[in-house]
Amino acid sequence: MILTVTLNAAMDVTYWVDSFTSGEMNRVRRVVRQAGGKGVNVARVLHGLGHEVLATGLAGGTTGNLILADLAAAGIPADFTAIAAESRSTTVVHDLAAQEATLLNEPGPAVTPQECAAFLERFGELVGRASVVVVSGSLPADAPSTMYADISGLAAKRGVPVIVDADGATLLHSLGGAPTIVKPNASELAGALPELPDPPSPTSSRVPADLLGHLHRAEHLRDRGAGSVVVSLGAEGLLAVTGEGVLRARLPYRVEGNATGAGDALVAGLALGLAEGTAWPERLRRAAALGAAAVAAPVAGGFDEAVYAEISPEIVIEGAS
């Protein structure tokens, strides 16, 4: 069972409008409401692939109840710790004419030390049944900055590998728990290490010049505790900096669509690779293919099965160093 952790779960509302005009009344053509937050999206992708999952995290209030009811309706097993504050909603408005998306993100709930302690206690029970743990997204307000490191540490004690998908201080603090893989995108990687000096000038490296900065920062995250660093580069694929060397996954063509949730599908692919013990090249191929297939799906947590099947064998995996 892959255990996904979502401490800032959400109800995600997706709207489609013909042409979105601010300052006016916009008629919504289509509505999808579903439980979200990055870890929940990972669980949904894995569930869609037929893999056993359990979604855990924090949920509260009326919106928390809606999140749990939606997971139950989708058949996704869930075991959330209750909080007093109201879980957040997010809204994505897709403008069908302009082909752009507008996001409205509510502030997340604040949590108490008791609620965080109750979650960690429950997590300690659940992790014994897990083959892999995925910890994704932002921390709720007032959660201790060590929360992701604590989660990683509890998993490590049981020998369960952990993937962390977070940014900023949350990503940096998670390294204290020695996560197996961290998965920033390029801007999250740069944003987490703004003060890092430029990398040494390339001489004999086989890494292209435009990736040297990413490589340099990823190595720095490994030095601080991450086992491996997978940097997602959008249409440019993936860069993986691992104990077995540096690898690059390249997409054969650009998939058009909605990038929301692509990173979560990618993480689901990495988690499957860890759960099934596949080697890095195959793990990256699946991660990159799921990420691309998610771009072709209209809502986070979904992926286009035809795109997944078609693109997977065409992804090019290169040793890059």
Add this chain to the structure above:
Amino acid sequence: MILTVTLNAAMDVTYWVDSFTSGEMNRVRRVVRQAGGKGVNVARVLHGLGHEVLATGLAGGTTGNLILADLAAAGIPADFTAIAAESRSTTVVHDLAAQEATLLNEPGPAVTPQECAAFLERFGELVGRASVVVVSGSLPADAPSTMYADISGLAAKRGVPVIVDADGATLLHSLGGAPTIVKPNASELAGALPELPDPPSPTSSRVPADLLGHLHRAEHLRDRGAGSVVVSLGAEGLLAVTGEGVLRARLPYRVEGNATGAGDALVAGLALGLAEGTAWPERLRRAAALGAAAVAAPVAGGFDEAVYAEISPEIVIEGAS
């Protein structure tokens, strides 16, 4: 008890953002979620004034449950007929920098003939306890166009006066039930009667030239069955065309704020006037004052008590013909 009918009830979400940018991620600073739909807003204003109300209508699905839970939490008595389809949500995004509002309106639910019949049967029971009935807003998809006329007819049989606040074909069809008052705004009045010829040129009328079109159309609605017609004119106040003559209510100054829900507060004032048997001038004063006080409130269904108290005695009521 004033009975408000909302056949297309909604959960209204109100967001405030610093500066709303389409195509981008917008952080929501403040969120208010409350049950809405025009009839529910009327009930909320009356409840806030301490008047006994009962909110009825149609509600369904998860959103319907949220509507009923919110009314219960607000202490507003409710007796809704269940429908199978999902009630709608609406979102208003207030841009604090640009001082403008962007609306996202979901499509409403479709209803079955059986659900409409069940509602009318229940309404027939409830109306016996009512002093006034208020019927507001749009019809759900597939509701018979005669629905508002049927409601008015059932109320008339019990001698209970009815106010209809609707537009377009729904307004015109309601006239078959001979409602006591209909309350279109100026554009709804024009939109309901697009084919009406221009009014005769003013000669001896005391009605200002710019109001002659409204007067002409309002007389037409009276000819087709409405007892009285109150035309809301925003900052220009009210024009009432009644069996006792034509009256005008003028506001002493412009109230800045959020016009959403102002019409509902105005209707609440008219309903109070009918319930308490006050004469037209006093009835219009209260309606205009509540409408202005609602503009000063941040969310539909609310009104600013200080503005209400201050503006009420300063409203000028004139005989206009």
